[in-house]
Amino acid sequence: MLPPLKSLPVFETVARLNSFSLAANELNVSQSAISHQIKILENHLGESLFYRQGRHLELTKEGRHYLDVISHSLLQIAQATNKIKGEQTTHIRxxxxxxxxxxxLIPRLPELKRQHPNLELSIEMSDGSPDLSDRTADFFITVEKEKRGFLFESLYEEELFPVCSHTYLEIIKSRLNATTDKELANKLNTIPSPLAQFSLITSYSIYDRHLEDWKHWFKNLKQPFPVSTQFHRFSHLMLAYEAAKHSLGIALVNDYMMNEITDEAALLKLPCSAFKTGDNFYLAYKESRKNEEGIQYLKKWLCEEAKALP
Known part of the structure; x- marks a missing residue:
């Protein structure tokens, strides 16, 4: 037996926006009309779809499961309707x-638009691993690799290496008395590493702890961690990158951060050791959606662009 069909897009909108009032604004109806449609659907299903505590709204277990099932069906209906009407634009989150x-990603989006002008991309940024759900997005770049109903394709194996600004590189050369690139490389690769005498920039986000990135770097060289080194602490890798750009010291960053499309690199890789973090980045999307044009276009383009990564 079909549910009350009018209630389904209302439920999807409330779940996606996590708000009755925002859903009312998007659908251009009153908040009471939104509440009425949700109540009709809950009565039909015999299950509560949301927890309501004051202004706080959260999907129940049954609500999350129902959303995962019906959101794809609503998308297919919308796509089929647009195709019949001659509107070929595909929207992917x-x-x-x-x-x-x-x-x-963002520096490369003009090329994606050039290749696929009818593909509209909405970017959902995340500090941690995004929840693999239709409620979050249609397509994911994540370090997760297991969830029932999803397909995963390897994109990039993360590696961290020391970088600094052009200005700070001159400070390093002067302090180490290295006049050529070859001299610099030889001195940076001596044991113990001379990097310990410079200001080092550490970020919290990869290992959920400050200094852990540099501890892994020194451990990879089989060297003790330098306790007397000056460290500048930042919560996120992006902040560490920006601090290095402004010559605060030496940071550990990864390959994709050094793949900006610019005339001149803001940071320079130092000619010394790198190490793998153990994180692998994957493309992820629902198996039931693998044949959708938008999913196929985006997957192919991301894989081609990622080939430039080491």
Whole structure:
């Protein structure tokens, strides 16, 4: 037996926006009309779809499951309708880590638009791993690799290496008395590492702890961690990157942050050791949606662009 069909897009909108009032604004109806349609649907299903505590709204377990099932069906109906009407625009919501979005993805979006002018992309930035759900997005870049009903495709294996600004590089050369690139490389790769005498920039976001990134770097060199080194602490890799750009010291960043499309690189890789963090980035999308044109276009384009990553 079909549910009350008028209630389904109302439920999807409330769940996506996590708000009755915002859903009312988007659908251009009153908030009482939204509440009425949700009540009709809940009565039909015999289950509560939301927890309501004051202004706080949250999907129940049954609500999350129902949303995962019906949101794809509503999308297919919308796409079929647009195709019949001759409106070929495809809208895809992409959830991606903030640093990946800012430094790698956004500079490349004009090329995506050139290749696929009818593909409209909405970017959902995330500090942590995004929830793999239709409520969050249609397509994901994530370090997760397991969830029932999803397909995963390897994109990039993360590696961290020391970088600094052009200005700070001159400070390093002067302090180490290195006049050529070869001399600099030889001195930076001596044991113990001379990097310990410079200001180092650490970020919290990769290992959920300050200094852990540099501890792994020194451990990779089989060297003790330098306790006397001056560290500048930041919560996120993006902030560490920006601090290095402004010559605060040496930071550990990854390949995709060094793949900006610019005339001149803001930061320079130092000629010394790198290490793998153990994180692998994957493309993820629902198996039931693998044949959709928008999903296929985006997957193919991301994979082609990622080939430039080491």
């Amino acid at each position: 992409l959830a991606v880590y903030s640093s990946f979005a800012v430094y790698w």
